[in-house]
Amino acid sequence: MAVVDSRIFFQKLQESQLPNLVLIFGDEPLLVEQALNFAKSRLPEDETWRMMNLQTVYAEDLSEDSLDALFDLPFFAELRCTIIKQVENLKEKVAENLTQRLQSGPSECKFILVAGSMDKKKRVTKSLLEKSVATEFSTPYPNQVRGYVDHFCQKLGVRCEPDVLSLMMERLGTSLSVLHRELEKIKLTFGDRRVSVADLDDFLSYQNEGHIFAAIKSFFQRDAMKFMEFTHKGASETGDALGLLTLLARQTRQLLNFHYHLDHGAEGRALAAKVGLPDFLLREYHAYLPKWTTTQLYDLLTGLSEMDAKFKSTPTDRPLLWTQFTLHHLLMAKI
Numbered sequence: 001m002a003v004v005d006s007r008i009f010f011q012k013l014q015e016s017q018l019p020n021l022v023l024i025f026g027d028e029p030l031l032v033e034q035a036l037n038f039a040k041s042r043l044p045e046d047e048t049w050r051m052m053n054l055q056t057v058y059a060e061d062l063s064e065d066s067l068d069a070l071f072d073l074p075f076f077a078e079l080r081c082t083i084i085k086q087v088e089n090l091k092e093k094v095a096e097n098l099t100q101r102l103q104s105g106p107s108e109c110k111f112i113l114v115a116g117s118m119d120k121k122k123r124v125t126k127s128l129l130e131k132s133v134a135t136e137f138s139t140p141y142p143n144q145v146r147g148y149v150d151h152f153c154q155k156l157g158v159r160c161e162p163d164v165l166s167l168m169m170e171r172l173g174t175s176l177s178v179l180h181r182e183l184e185k186i187k188l189t190f191g192d193r194r195v196s197v198a199d200l201d202d203f204l205s206y207q208n209e210g211h212i213f214a215a216i217k218s219f220f221q222r223d224a225m226k227f228m229e230f231t232h233k234g235a236s237e238t239g240d241a242l243g244l245l246t247l248l249a250r251q252t253r254q255l256l257n258f259h260y261h262l263d264h265g266a267e268g269r270a271l272a273a274k275v276g277l278p279d280f281l282l283r284e285y286h287a288y289l290p291k292w293t294t295t296q297l298y299d300l301l302t303g304l305s306e307m308d309a310k311f312k313s314t315p316t317d318r319p320l321l322w323t324q325f326t327l328h329h330l331l332m333a334k335i
Contacts, residue, residue, distance in 0.1 A: 003129060003134050003135060003136050004133070004134065004135055005135070006031075006035070006135050006137065008135075009035070009133065009134075009135035010035075010038060012133055013038065013039060013042050013133075014042075017042070018039060018042040018043060018081070018110055018112075019110070019132070019133045020107065020109070020110050020111070021102055021110070021111050021113070021128075021131050021132040021133070022039055022110075022111070022112045022113065022132060022133050022134070023087075023113045023115070023128055023129065023132040023133070023134035023135075024036055024039065024112065024113070024114050024115075024134070024135060024137075025087070025088075025113075025114070025115035025116065025117070025118050025134070025135075025136055025137075026116070026117070026136045026137030026138055027116060027117045027137075027138060027139055028137045028138060028139050028140065028175075028176055028177070029116070029177050030176045030177040030180050031137035031176065032114060032116075032137050035135065035137065036083070036112065036114055039112050040054075040083075040112070043081055043110075044077075044079075049077055052075040052076070052077070053074050053075055053077050053079070053080040053081065054080075054081050054082075054083075055081075055082050055083070056082075056083040056084075056085065057070070057082065057083070057084055057085070058084075058085050058086055058089075058270070058274070059084055059085065059086045059087050059088070059089045059090040059094075060086060060089045060090075060270055062084070062090065062091075062094050062098070063091075063094060064093060064094055064097050067094070067097060067098055067101060070082050070084075070098075070101075070109070070111075071101060071105045071106060071109050072109075073106060073108055073109075074108050074109075078108065079108050079109070079110055080108060080109050080110070081109075081110040081111070081112065082109070082110075082111050082112075083111075083112045083114065084111065084112070084113050084114065085114045085115075085273070086114070086115065086116070086270065086273060087113045087114060087115035087118070087128075088115045088116055088117065088118050089270070090124075092124070095124040096124060099124055099127045099128060099131075102128075102131060103131060113128065113132070139174070139175075139176075140174070140176065142174050145169060145174045145176065145179070146165065146166075146169070148176055148179075149165050149168075149169065149179055149183070150165070152179065152180050152183050153165070153183060156183055156184060156187050157187060157192070158183050158186055158187050158190075158195065159192065159193070159194045159195065160186075160194060160195035160196075160200070161194065161195065161196050161197060163197050164195055164196070164197055164199075164200050167197060167200055167201070168182065168200060168204075171204050172204075185203075185213070185247070186200075186203060188243045188246055188247060189203060189212055189243055191243075212230070212243065212244055212247065213247070214226075214230075215227055215230035215231070215244065216244070216247055216248060216251060217284075218230070219248065219330070220251065220255070220288045220291070220292070221287075221288070221291070222291050222330050224326050224327075224330040224331050227326060227330065228322065228323065228326050231244070231319070231322035231323075231326070232319055232322065241311055241318060242308070242311060245304055245307055245308050245311070248300075248304055249301060249304045249305075252297050252300050252301050252304065253301070254275055254276065254277065254285075255285065255288060255289075255292060255297055256294060256297050256298070257274070257275045257276075258271070258275050258277075258285050258289070259289070259294050259297070261274045261275060262289075268282075296329075299329070300329055303325060303328065303329060307321060307325055
């Protein structure tokens, strides 16, 4: 069938079982990811079923020889589902073979195909669109973005003055993925406090040495002096300290994933997608790699967990704890 409006798409999935073939694509990755999560919610929630009968693969990893495994019958269940991401990267012969197999494969096997922008003029794309329930998420027009941002704020629990969101879109542009990511950071930084224009102005000033994200960058650059200056001045409040720990832990896990997928041959946009990074941060993460081994990153995760427990039990010793933490992970660790 042809590409359907997103509202019709969600209604179809809500009112019936997941179709055998679903295609979700578009150049707004946040909306594509949300649609994927909704489609997955229409599958059985049983953990055993999801472990044995739900798999995610990347199109660039598929070959003609590996397609057979995608059509294995369910394991002690009525259905099996495979999510194929970055379908636009399918090799031509693999794409043609997969399209033919989807038409004649067992009815117990369901597929959710996820892609960025797709050329609808290509024969393979036309064939997929004919066989699937498909929807496209294009970048919204500028006058539509504010509605999405208001919705994000409501979902995340971000409270702010009326002019804050307008200023945010003026500074950051209209990419929903970027805006959503920054709103998540704002929630971690300010918590339930109402965000003012002055707060946002300071938050977006990445060159400001007292900025929490500048502090994180200095940490992974192993700039101990700049990081310690922030922890002794800017992370004196409990919320700020715990927010910094949370963000450090998240970036540490991303760096570990970056190490792993880079070692397994991923690069460029594929690497960014697997790690969950915007493309423009790839160079920054590449610069961190010579400074951090995987062993040091695992040690850092342990240290962050211990810091979290200590902060909650002995808040008055926070400056000393930050000093000990910095000495251990930035100055004493062997590079």
